[in-house]
Amino acid sequence: MTKNRLEAFSDGVIAILITIMVLELRVPHGSDLEALRPLVPVALAYLLSFIFLGIYWNNHHHMLHATDRITGGVLWANLHLLFWLSLTPFVTAWMGENDVAPLPTALYGVVLLCSAIAYTLLQTTIIRAQGPHSRLAAAVKDDMKGKLSMVLYAVAIPTAFVERWVSVAIYVSVALTWLVPDRRIEAGVEVEKEPRAPAHH
Amino acid sequence: MTKNRLEAFSDGVIAILITIMVLELRVPHGSDLEALRPLVPVALAYLLSFIFLGIYWNNHHHMLHATDRITGGVLWANLHLLFWLSLTPFVTAWMGENDVAPLPTALYGVVLLCSAIAYTLLQTTIIRAQGPHSRLAAAVKDDMKGKLSMVLYAVAIPTAFVERWVSVAIYVSVALTWLVPDRRIEAGVEVEKEPRAPAHH
Amino acid sequence: MTKNRLEAFSDGVIAILITIMVLELRVPHGSDLEALRPLVPVALAYLLSFIFLGIYWNNHHHMLHATDRITGGVLWANLHLLFWLSLTPFVTAWMGENDVAPLPTALYGVVLLCSAIAYTLLQTTIIRAQGPHSRLAAAVKDDMKGKLSMVLYAVAIPTAFVERWVSVAIYVSVALTWLVPDRRIEAGVEVEKEPRAPAHH
Amino acid sequence: MTKNRLEAFSDGVIAILITIMVLELRVPHGSDLEALRPLVPVALAYLLSFIFLGIYWNNHHHMLHATDRITGGVLWANLHLLFWLSLTPFVTAWMGENDVAPLPTALYGVVLLCSAIAYTLLQTTIIRAQGPHSRLAAAVKDDMKGKLSMVLYAVAIPTAFVERWVSVAIYVSVALTWLVPDRRIEAGVEVEKEPRAPAHH
Numbered sequence: 001m002t003k004n005r006l007e008a009f010s011d012g013v014i015a016i017l018i019t020i021m022v023l024e025l026r027v028p029h030g031s032d033l034e035a036l037r038p039l040v041p042v043a044l045a046y047l048l049s050f051i052f053l054g055i056y057w058n059n060h061h062h063m064l065h066a067t068d069r070i071t072g073g074v075l076w077a078n079l080h081l082l083f084w085l086s087l088t089p090f091v092t093a094w095m096g097e098n099d100v101a102p103l104p105t106a107l108y109g110v111v112l113l114c115s116a117i118a119y120t121l122l123q124t125t126i127i128r129a130q131g132p133h134s135r136l137a138a139a140v141k142d143d144m145k146g147k148l149s150m151v152l153y154a155v156a157i158p159t160a161f162v163e164r165w166v167s168v169a170i171y172v173s174v175a176l177t178w179l180v181p182d183r184r185i186e187a188g189v190e191v192e193k194e195p196r197a198p199a200h201h
Numbered sequence: 202m203t204k205n206r207l208e209a210f211s212d213g214v215i216a217i218l219i220t221i222m223v224l225e226l227r228v229p230h231g232s233d234l235e236a237l238r239p240l241v242p243v244a245l246a247y248l249l250s251f252i253f254l255g256i257y258w259n260n261h262h263h264m265l266h267a268t269d270r271i272t273g274g275v276l277w278a279n280l281h282l283l284f285w286l287s288l289t290p291f292v293t294a295w296m297g298e299n300d301v302a303p304l305p306t307a308l309y310g311v312v313l314l315c316s317a318i319a320y321t322l323l324q325t326t327i328i329r330a331q332g333p334h335s336r337l338a339a340a341v342k343d344d345m346k347g348k349l350s351m352v353l354y355a356v357a358i359p360t361a362f363v364e365r366w367v368s369v370a371i372y373v374s375v376a377l378t379w380l381v382p383d384r385r386i387e388a389g390v391e392v393e394k395e396p397r398a399p400a401h402h
Numbered sequence: 403m404t405k406n407r408l409e410a411f412s413d414g415v416i417a418i419l420i421t422i423m424v425l426e427l428r429v430p431h432g433s434d435l436e437a438l439r440p441l442v443p444v445a446l447a448y449l450l451s452f453i454f455l456g457i458y459w460n461n462h463h464h465m466l467h468a469t470d471r472i473t474g475g476v477l478w479a480n481l482h483l484l485f486w487l488s489l490t491p492f493v494t495a496w497m498g499e500n501d502v503a504p505l506p507t508a509l510y511g512v513v514l515l516c517s518a519i520a521y522t523l524l525q526t527t528i529i530r531a532q533g534p535h536s537r538l539a540a541a542v543k544d545d546m547k548g549k550l551s552m553v554l555y556a557v558a559i560p561t562a563f564v565e566r567w568v569s570v571a572i573y574v575s576v577a578l579t580w581l582v583p584d585r586r587i588e589a590g591v592e593v594e595k596e597p598r599a600p601a602h603h
Numbered sequence: 604m605t606k607n608r609l610e611a612f613s614d615g616v617i618a619i620l621i622t623i624m625v626l627e628l629r630v631p632h633g634s635d636l637e638a639l640r641p642l643v644p645v646a647l648a649y650l651l652s653f654i655f656l657g658i659y660w661n662n663h664h665h666m667l668h669a670t671d672r673i674t675g676g677v678l679w680a681n682l683h684l685l686f687w688l689s690l691t692p693f694v695t696a697w698m699g700e701n702d703v704a705p706l707p708t709a710l711y712g713v714v715l716l717c718s719a720i721a722y723t724l725l726q727t728t729i730i731r732a733q734g735p736h737s738r739l740a741a742a743v744k745d746d747m748k749g750k751l752s753m754v755l756y757a758v759a760i761p762t763a764f765v766e767r768w769v770s771v772a773i774y775v776s777v778a779l780t781w782l783v784p785d786r787r788i789e790a791g792v793e794v795e796k797e798p799r800a801p802a803h804h
Contacts, residue, residue, distance in 0.1 A: 004666055005610060007206060012618030017281035020626065022287050026296040031302035050287070054280040058273075061206055066253065072661075076782070079657040086625050086653070093630040131611035176260070216414030223488050224422065228495040232503035255481040262477075280561055301526070320479060379480070409608060424689050425623065429696040433704035452689070456682040460675075463608055487694030580678070 002070040006078060007061075007166055013082045017089060026095040042193045045096030048087050052112065055178045056085060056119070063122070066136040069129050077125040082100040087111045088108060106160035107169050111172065112154035120146060149174050203271040207279060208262075214283045215258045222247055225294040228254060246297030249372060250289050253313065256379045257286060257320070269326050278326040281317040288312045306368050307361035313372065314354040317364040321347060350375050404472040408480060409463075415444055415484045416459045419491060422590045426495040431568030450573060451490050454514065457588050458487060458521070479527040483520040489513045508562035508567050514573065515555035522548060546593040549575050605673040609681060610664075616685045620692060622661040624649055627696035648699030651774060653714065657680050658781045659688060659722070669739040670729050680728040687771045690714045703734065708770050709763035716756035723749060752777050 025042055028035035067074075084163075091111045095104040120143075127137045140146075156170040226243055229236035261282075267274075292312045296305040321344075328338045342346075357371040427444055430437035462483075469476075493513045497543040503518075507511040529539045542548075628645055632637035640766045663684075668678075694714045712765040723746070743749075759773040 002664070002668070005614060007620055008209060008611060009614045009660065011206060011210045012213055012615055013208055013622055016622040017222065018283070019214055019217040019287055022291060023224075023626070025288075025291045027225070027291065027298055031295070031299035031305050031728055032301055033304065036304075050280075050284055054277070056212065057280075058276055062202070065203070066760075066764070067699055075664075076657075079653075081662075082621070083650075083653055086622060087628075090625060090628045090630065094634070097630055098634035103636065105632050162306075164710065169382075209410060212407060213413045213414055216411055217418055218419040219484070220415055224425070226489075226491065226492045228426070228499055232496070232500035232506050235503065237505075247512075248485075249483055258411065259474075259477055262404070266404070273503055285455075295499065318570060321532075410611060412611045413608060414615055417612055418619055420685070421619040421689060422622065424693060425626075427690075429627070429693065433697070433701035433707050435706065438706075449686075452682075457678070459612065460678055461606070461681075463678075475629055497670055508692070552705055602787045 003064065003067065006065055006070055006075065010060060010078060010082060011057070014085065017085060018050055018053045018057075021049055021089040021092055024089065041099055042093065042096035044101075045092045045098070048175065049092040051179065052176045053085065053088060055175065056081075056115070059119070059178075060137070063126070063136065065127050065190050066139050067125075068135070071125075071129045073125050074129060076121070077122040078097075081115065082113040084111060084118045085134055088104065090113075100164055100168060102161045102164050105164045106157045109153050109157040109167060110173065111158060112174075113157065116146065116150045116153060120150070143149070149177075160173060204268065207271055207276065208265055210289055211279060211283060212258070215254055215261075215286065219254045219258075222250055222290040222293055225290065225297070242275045242300055243294065243297035248258060248302075249376065250293040252376045252380065254286065254289060256376065257282075257316070260320070260379075261272065264324060264327065264337065267340050268326075268331070269336070270330050272326075272330045274326050275323070275330060277317070278323040282316065282323050285312060285316040289316075299307045301365050301369060303362045303365050309357045310354050310358040310361065310368060310372065313375075314358065316353060317347065317351045317354060321351070324390045346378065351380075364380060403553075405466065405469065408477065409466055411460070412480060416462075416487065417566055418460075418488060420452055420455045422547075423451055423491040423494055426491065426498070441505060442490070443501055444495065444498035447494045450577065451494040453577045453581060455487065456599060457577065458517070461521070465525060465528070465538065468541050469532070470489060470563060471531050472529075473527075474530045475527050476524070479520070479524040483515075483524050486513060486517040486520050486539045487488060490517075493587055502566055503569060504566050507566045508559045511555050511559040511573065513561065514576075515552060515554065515559065518548065518555060522552070547579065551579075571595045606667065606670065609673055609678065610667055613663060613681060613685060614660070617656055617663075617688065620688060621656045621660075624652055624692040626691065627699070642739070644702055645696065645699035648695045648703075651778065653696040654660040654778045654782060656688065656691060658747065658778065659684075659718070662781075666726060666729065669732070669742050669783055671738070672729075672760070674728075674732045676728050680721070680725040684718065684725050685788055686715065687714060687718040687721050693720050703767055703771060704766045705757045705767050706753075708767045712756050712763065712770060713775065715759065715777075716724060716753060719749065719753045719756060723753070752780075 016177040025039060025046060028039065087112060090106065091108045095101075095108045098104050123136065123140060123143075123146075124155040127140070129136045130136060152170050152174050159170070202368045202371045223254065226240060226247060229240065242285060292305065292309045296302075298306050324341060324344075326345075328341070353371050353375050357368040359382060360371070361368040427441060427448060490513060492508065493510045497503075497510045500506050525538065525542060525545075525548075529536045529542070534539060554572050554576050558569040561572070562569040562596065607767040626640060629643065666669070691714060694707065694711045698711045699705075701707050726739065726743060726749075727747075730737045733739060749781060755773050755777050762773070763770040
């Protein structure tokens with residue numbers, strides 16, 4: 001039960017975040033193409049954040065699938081992750097409405113980095129609670145993909161002040177590496193039976 | 202479990218979309234009929250989108266009822282559908298607040314069309330994951346209703362620039378064809394035992 | 403499953419409605435009592451609507467407890483109810499921000515009346531789907547409380563144009579009659595075993 | 604079922620509250636550090652309220668874990684708690700946007716105090732419904748932590764008009780005492796088997 005409620009609560013928060021972000025796509029006053037143009041960067045930033053939140057939901061889901069015990073520490077590590085994710089709509093809108101200016105673009109990376117760190121902390125907390133024969137530890141292994149993502153975010157943050165589009169390119173690339181379907185799943189392995197490595201993010 | 206969480210997440214997103222749309226019905230400053238009048242088109246657009254989202258929720262529900270396996274591909278196809286649905290509040294408000302101007306009316310159709318395509322993709326992904334004896338494929342059959350809806354949306358989009366009310370009439374007509382109760386269900390067949398053909402949309 | 407998902411979706415919509423209403427309590431610019439004063443009627447209107455939505459959630463919950471079959475008609479009757487409930491935040495804010503002016507107060511009653519009618523329709527749809535030995539029909543009996551509420555709303559609507567405070571008094575009174583705990587439940591009868599008469603509203 | 608739905612509804616409301624609070628972090632117009640500065644107090648107030656709502660979610664969860672019977676009174680006591688919690692976004696924003704001015708800071712404490720009282724009422728209602736051998740009563744014992752929190756809130760409210768930062772310090776301290784992990788849980792006791800004392804808050 002505890003696990004179900006943790007999942008339901010997390011799903012609720014992520015579902016709301018993904019949805020209220022769209023409220024930043026403020027309805028323009030005019031009704032021609034001209035009126036729509038300033039919304040293009042906002043819409044693209046929304047798309048990117050939608051994908052990031054989708055990835056988190058996806059991976060969170062797989063991670064909890066391999067989790068059997070929920071301790072008080074896990075509950076708080078999960079809330080910590082949700083806190084960073086909850087800042088996504090703010091940084092998305094700030095970056096989108098300012099034409100990807102350096103500071104907003106860097107701050108977007110900060111939220112991505114902190115979310116990734118929070119995810120890793122949650123993962124570590126669950127593994128520690130599971131003890132030596134942790135199912136999750138076996139699935140995650142060395143979590144190279146997760147670690148690489150964090151390094152890339154850390155690089156993208158200062159880069160935003162030099163070449164902001166490089167930072168954006170990094171964010172998009174990281175998102176794509178997580179989007180690409182896991183081969184084992186595509187091969188038709190049922191998620192129910194052999195959960196995808198509940199990797200970082 | 203995976204399926205439950207997919208349903209819960211989708212329900213959450215659709216419930217939020219259907220509800221935050223109403224926030225676009227901004228409270229007028231006056232308190233007489235005059236103050237209410239500009240809200241009429243917004244309210245009608247809201248009603249139409251409420252019905253569309255209700256249809257999607259309904260059909261999504263039936264489709265997943267006939268689904269046994271959730272693969273990684275299904276998760277992403279579902280998020281793809283939710284992305285297009287999440288644009289509904291924006292286009293609804295834009296169309297409603299601009300007296301059904303051509304471009305907003307066309308864009309409304311674009312979101313409807315993309316949502317319908319995303320729904321079909323999700324359906325195809327589930328059927329492919331189910332293999333040759335797919336329960337869903339048997340229920341959907343040739344999905345004439347779904348295909349016809351997409352054709353009508355595709356016609357309505359350019360029409361908006363010529364006769365915008367014709368486009369609106371098309372949107373309303375498509376919604377009505379999905380609203381009309383399925384005869385088998387009305388005949389008292391229990392949904393639990395013989396699910397309604399989980400058709401497109 | 404169908405029933406669970408119907409409940410979850412309805413709970414989601416009502417939870418969101420009850421929560422986004424509070425967004426209409428706009429943060430004032432000043433920080434003294436003076437700045438807070440205009441919010442008092444809005445806050446009271448919010449409290450009243452919170453109670454109404456709470457009553458609906460409560461009764462919806464009891465009604466579905468006595469429901470075994472969900473047909474297509476039930477799904478749509480439920481969405482119809484949710485549509486009227488979704489207008490609550492709008493009329494609440496309009497009434498609250500206009501010092502309970504006649505038209506907003508009347509419209510508040512219209513939404514209450516339509517919600518009550520929609521609830522009754524949903525109840526009738528479920529009873530018809532259950533057939534002659536309907537558990538719900540036995541529990542509802544003649545539904546006097548529900549019918550009386552509708553009559554009172556219908557009286558309150560025109561009254562708003564003559565004595566608006568009388569209308570408000572009627573709304574408050576109806577809410578109170580539904581709030582008063584059901585004696586059987588207070589007597590300690592477990593809800594699980596002998597559900598409270600799933601009455602109207 | 605009744606209990607599940609009560610939990611799901613409460614989770615939904617708390618998830619939405621925690622998430623819409625972030626909407627008060629309004630996107631600034633500029634894109635430099637200067638533009639971000641006025642948001643710092645709002646962001647800190649948001650962080651504090653996020654933690655408070657997280658604590659409530661956590662404890663609500665533990666409390667219901669030790670609950671077997673849901674009566675009509677419990678349903679309403681729960682809605683009463685949700686009402687006070689629903690005012691959190693408003694007071695958070697008011698305090699944050701006014702640089703922790705006396706009145707908003709006091710009102711923040713009023714909402715904390717009323718939420719705490721509502722939580723205690725809910726706890727008492729559940730214990731009374733459980734009868735003499737209440738599992739929850741055994742777990743809560745004398746609820747010193749809960750009582751102390753309420754006393755501290757009651758002290759912080761008038762203090763806000765004299766030394767507002769002292770009030771803030773009290774709020775932060777109370778939050779920390781609830782955040783500190785429960786030693787028994789940290790010792791690895793499974794939540795599922797021996798639920799943490801479902802304490803007040």
